[in-house]
Amino acid sequence: MSARDNILSAVRSPLGRNAPRPAPWQTIRPPGDLVARFVAHAGAAAAQVKILEGADDIPLAAAEILRLRNLPAILHLPPDPILERLTWSSTPGLTLARAAPGPEDAAMSVARFGIAETGTLFYPASSVRPASWHFRPGLEVAILAADSIDFTLEQVLARLQGEGALPSTVNLVTGPSRTGDIEQTLELGAHGPKELAILIVPGGLQWA
Amino acid sequence: MSATFDPRRFVEASHEALNDPQLRPALGRLKTHFARGRTLAAARFGDFEALREQGRAIRDHALSRLDELLALFERTTQARGGHVHWARDAAEARAIVLAILREQGARSVTKGKSMVSEEIALNPFLEANGIRPVETDLGEYIVQLRDEPPSHIIAPAFHLAKEQVAETFRRSHTALDPARPLVERAALVAEARGVLRARFETADAGITGANFLAAAEGACVLVTNEGNGDLTRLLPRTHIVLTGIEKVVADLGDVAVLLRLLTRSATGQDISSYVSIMSGPRAAGENDGPQHFHVVLVDNGRSQLIGTEAEDVLRCIRCGACLNHCPIYGAVGGHAYGATYSGPIGAALNPGLLGVGMAHHHPNASTFCGRCAEVCPVKIPLPKIMRYWRAREYASGLAPKSAVFGLSLWAFAAKRPWAYRIGARIAARLLRWRAGGRGHIGALPLMRGWFAVRDLPAPEGRTFHDLWQRRR
Numbered sequence: 051m052s053a054r055d056n057i058l059s060a061v062r063s064p065l066g067r068n069a070p071r072p073a074p075w076q077t078i079r080p081p082g083d084l085v086a087r088f089v090a091h092a093g094a095a096a097a098q099v100k101i102l103e104g105a106d107d108i109p110l111a112a113a114e115i116l117r118l119r120n121l122p123a124i125l126h127l128p129p130d131p132i133l134e135r136l137t138w139s140s141t142p143g144l145t146l147a148r149a150a151p152g153p154e155d156a157a158m159s160v161a162r163f164g165i166a167e168t169g170t171l172f173y174p175a176s177s178v179r180p181a182s183w184h185f186r187p188g189l190e191v192a193i194l195a196a197d198s199i200d201f202t203l204e205q206v207l208a209r210l211q212g213e214g215a216l217p218s219t220v221n222l223v224t225g226p227s228r229t230g231d232i233e234q235t236l237e238l239g240a241h242g243p244k245e246l247a248i249l250i251v252p253g254g255l256q257w258a
Numbered sequence: 259m260s261a262t263f264d265p266r267r268f269v270e271a272s273h274e275a276l277n278d279p280q281l282r283p284a285l286g287r288l289k290t291h292f293a294r295g296r297t298l299a300a301a302r303f304g305d306f307e308a309l310r311e312q313g314r315a316i317r318d319h320a321l322s323r324l325d326e327l328l329a330l331f332e333r334t335t336q337a338r339g340g341h342v343h344w345a346r347d348a349a350e351a352r353a354i355v356l357a358i359l360r361e362q363g364a365r366s367v368t369k370g371k372s373m374v375s376e377e378i379a380l381n382p383f384l385e386a387n388g389i390r391p392v393e394t395d396l397g398e399y400i401v402q403l404r405d406e407p408p409s410h411i412i413a414p415a416f417h418l419a420k421e422q423v424a425e426t427f428r429r430s431h432t433a434l435d436p437a438r439p440l441v442e443r444a445a446l447v448a449e450a451r452g453v454l455r456a457r458f459e460t461a462d463a464g465i466t467g468a469n470f471l472a473a474a475e476g477a478c479v480l481v482t483n484e485g486n487g488d489l490t491r492l493l494p495r496t497h498i499v500l501t502g503i504e505k506v507v508a509d510l511g512d513v514a515v516l517l518r519l520l521t522r523s524a525t526g527q528d529i530s531s532y533v534s535i536m537s538g539p540r541a542a543g544e545n546d547g548p549q550h551f552h553v554v555l556v557d558n559g560r561s562q563l564i565g566t567e568a569e570d571v572l573r574c575i576r577c578g579a580c581l582n583h584c585p586i587y588g589a590v591g592g593h594a595y596g597a598t599y600s601g602p603i604g605a606a607l608n609p610g611l612l613g614v615g616m617a618h619h620h621p622n623a624s625t626f627c628g629r630c631a632e633v634c635p636v637k638i639p640l641p642k643i644m645r646y647w648r649a650r651e652y653a654s655g656l657a658p659k660s661a662v663f664g665l666s667l668w669a670f671a672a673k674r675p676w677a678y679r680i681g682a683r684i685a686a687r688l689l690r691w692r693a694g695g696r697g698h699i700g701a702l703p704l705m706r707g708w709f710a711v712r713d714l715p716a717p718e719g720r721t722f723h724d725l726w727q728r729r730r
Contacts, residue, residue, distance in 0.1 A: 061325050219536055242485025
């Protein structure tokens with residue numbers, strides 16, 4: 051017998067042993083605004099969140115994030131049409147880079163969904179939203195539309211599956227990279243971004 | 259790995275660990291960091307008890323249909339363009355991984371944290387075959403440089419002080435300026451970030467574990483805080499997932515529930531920084547991620563536990579909470595166990611994976627305080643399973659002669675009330691005489707270890723049976 055058949059027959063459950071599937075877990079959504087909840091949880095995970103007045107404010111807000119940290123005014127952008135449509139020329143002095151970001155660079159990405167329960171960004175990979183960009187840069191600047199925020203991972207998964215097949219990689223990102231591996235003490239910026247800045251825009255974004 | 263890393267040396271290794279002054283501060287931090295974090299996270303959640311019950315039910319359901327779910331996972335993964343391999347034991351698993359790497363011509367390999375890879379001793383095998391994988395989880399990287407095994411399921415280097423890490427980095431990173439300051443933890447983390455980024459960029463293949471497999475979607479779910487697992491998957495040409503057959507559940511909905519339990523129980527986080535849902539290689543139109551994707555499903559003794567009194571141990575989601583709350587683990591640490599899995603989960607799992615003969619000390623290393631079962635996110639009755647292994651140890655004649663003799667004596671008396679009464683009467687009088695009016699006894703022959711840290715209150719001289727008789 052092949053290893054596969056050996057293993058499958060060895061784990062076949064003895065007759066009569068069939069634990070029923072439990073009813074789906076129901077998360078009780080606490081009262082209050084989803085955006086406020088998202089902001090509170092993302093903040094607790096050491097992300098820095100700012101709510102903008104509209105998508106038009108993204109370029110200026112990004113430039114300000116770099117300036118406040120004394121970082122070079124260079125922002126790496128993936129070929130995401132949502133970012134392409136923004137008026138970057140309104141932000142003189144900011145250089146846009148197209149190459150994959152290095153470990154000290156700043157890069158922007160658009161989150162498809164947000165999960166308020168944990169302050170999590172939800173990124174399905176696509177040809178214009180490369181998965182590795184959430185791990186390569188030193189600073190990730192994430193754009194999230196208020197309408198894209200749901201309460202739980204289950205709700206967000208259902209919305210994604212409603213839009214079509216799961217891509218090969220879906221990344222959930224909550225705060226910057228961290229490690230507790232030295233003396234069980236938290237340090238930020240282990241391999242992924244040292245900082246995560248989230249810009250929330252009211253309403254929705256034009257996905258198509 | 260040192261030759262003294264052997265589960266049969268548990269007793270000697272525990273004494274060495276108890277006398278190791280460098281281990282004390284690290285073990286002391288378990289209570290104030292991990293255990294406290296879990297308590298706070300469970301309280302923040304609200305009805306954590308209901309969540310644990312849901313987690314238990316989800317894992318029980320999956321284990322009772324393991325054959326169906328594994329076959330479904332295979333189909334869905336293949337439909338995504340991934341390859342699924344089956345390994346009955348450690349040797350088969352190692353050979354499968356090597357064959358994939360050879361077929362891809364992979365020379366440089368990065369590796370995310372995987373307890374299964376420790377279990378099958380993958381690294382020494384690959385090194386013997388000319389491939390040295392680089393561990394990329396910071397803790398795993400540190401213990402790899404020191405040629406030590408991990409000492410904790412989720413915090414492999416927690417037993418080290420930052421000065422020891424600095425010393426290790428100075429010895430290993432010889433290309434860097436020897437005069438650089440390496441005092442702060444942040445400096446150590448930054449140095450590892452720099453050194454390992456170069457490895458990620460040049461790796462031909464990456465090997466990771468998986469925390470969960472979702473059968474319906476053909477997805478492997480990986481939980482990390484550092485992001486090393488994702489760089490291991492996404493940058494090389496080939497991604498290999500190495501995981502145990504028991505990790506599969508029905509779908510991503512079930513994974514979402516287990517995730518809530520896992521990170522709260524492990525580090526006290528509501529969720530880890532990164533959770534990645536990985537299905538197959540990069541799809542048409544995607545310009546990122548691996549071109550080749552393999553999943554190696556490892557049995558290595560797990561299927562034999564099904565149908566035994568120890569089968570509940572397969573529910574384990576490897577959070578490490580039982581280690582953090584165990585008085586034995588808290589005293590001796592992980593290395594003393596001489597096995598991949600330590601603490602209560604090791605005591606419940608190792609006799610099954612390694613054999614009772616190899617790991618019979620582990621289920622005896624328990625005060626049966628029950629904290630492990632209280633904090634287990636999927637309600638594994640760990641003390642019950644340890645008792646089962648103790649019974650198996652006794653039945654196979656491995657228990658120490660003194661224990662066998664003592665137990666036979668006890669069994670003889672317990673089954674014969676007249677003998678019990680006579681024995682108890684003699685013992686009570688002897689002990690009273692021995693106390694000599696002091697009310698306590700400081701030592702008895704053959705029991706030096708027991709009396710080393712405590713006294714025995716002296717009996718009054720009459721047995722309970724005698725006193726009861728008189729009252730009636």
